[in-house]
Amino acid sequence: MDIHISPHDGVPIYLQIVNQVKYLVAAGRLAPGTELPAIRVLALQLTVTPNTVARAYRELEIAGVVEKRRTAGTFVSDAGSPLARRERLRILAGRIDALLAEARQLGVRTDDVIDLIRQRDEFLQPDPEGV
Numbered sequence: 001m002d003i004h005i006s007p008h009d010g011v012p013i014y015l016q017i018v019n020q021v022k023y024l025v026a027a028g029r030l031a032p033g034t035e036l037p038a039i040r041v042l043a044l045q046l047t048v049t050p051n052t053v054a055r056a057y058r059e060l061e062i063a064g065v066v067e068k069r070r071t072a073g074t075f076v077s078d079a080g081s082p083l084a085r086r087e088r089l090r091i092l093a094g095r096i097d098a099l100l101a102e103a104r105q106l107g108v109r110t111d112d113v114i115d116l117i118r119q120r121d122e123f124l125q126p127d128p129e130g131v
Contacts, residue, residue, distance in 0.1 A: 001030070001037055005046055013048055017056035018063075025065055025076055026087030036066060036074045 003020045005013050024030040036042070039057065043050040057074055060066040067077045103113045 001042070003042075003046065005048065013046075014052050014056040014059065017042075017046070017053065018059045021056070021060055022063070022065055022087050023091065026091060030076050032076050032078045034076045036076070038073060 001021075001024065003017060003024075005016045007013065009016075011019075021030065021036070030036075036057070037045070039050050039053045043053045046053070057066060057068075061068060061074075064077055066074050068074050099113065100110065103110070
């Protein structure tokens with residue numbers, strides 16, 4: 001599991017773990033049923049206290065992203081797929097907000113941004129003839 005934390009970005013470390021696990025689930029990089037590292041193992045990898053990882057896992061369990069199985073570990077919940085869609089849309093909404101803020105700073109109208117998105121989408125579509 002590829003998680004990177006930054007003690008200097010102002011976001012609590014447990015929340016960085018929560019957000020990154022949600023992102024990995026939303027992106028399909030952690031499939032339903034995937035086992036997460038044991039609390040102590042992840043704590044060692046990230047050089048944080050086990051309590052920090054335990055808090056993150058609790059938050060993820062409350063959110064329905066993971067489920068604990070007695071004596072077996074912590075796994076990505078089978079109910080992760082609806083969350084994955086919501087989380088993907090939340091991530092995109094944040095990027096759209098940033099795009100619109102930058103467009104406003106540059107004096108670009110929202111209609112022009114939408115037109116540009118459509119143009120880029122057409123450009124990025126795979127060639128139907130495979131050429």
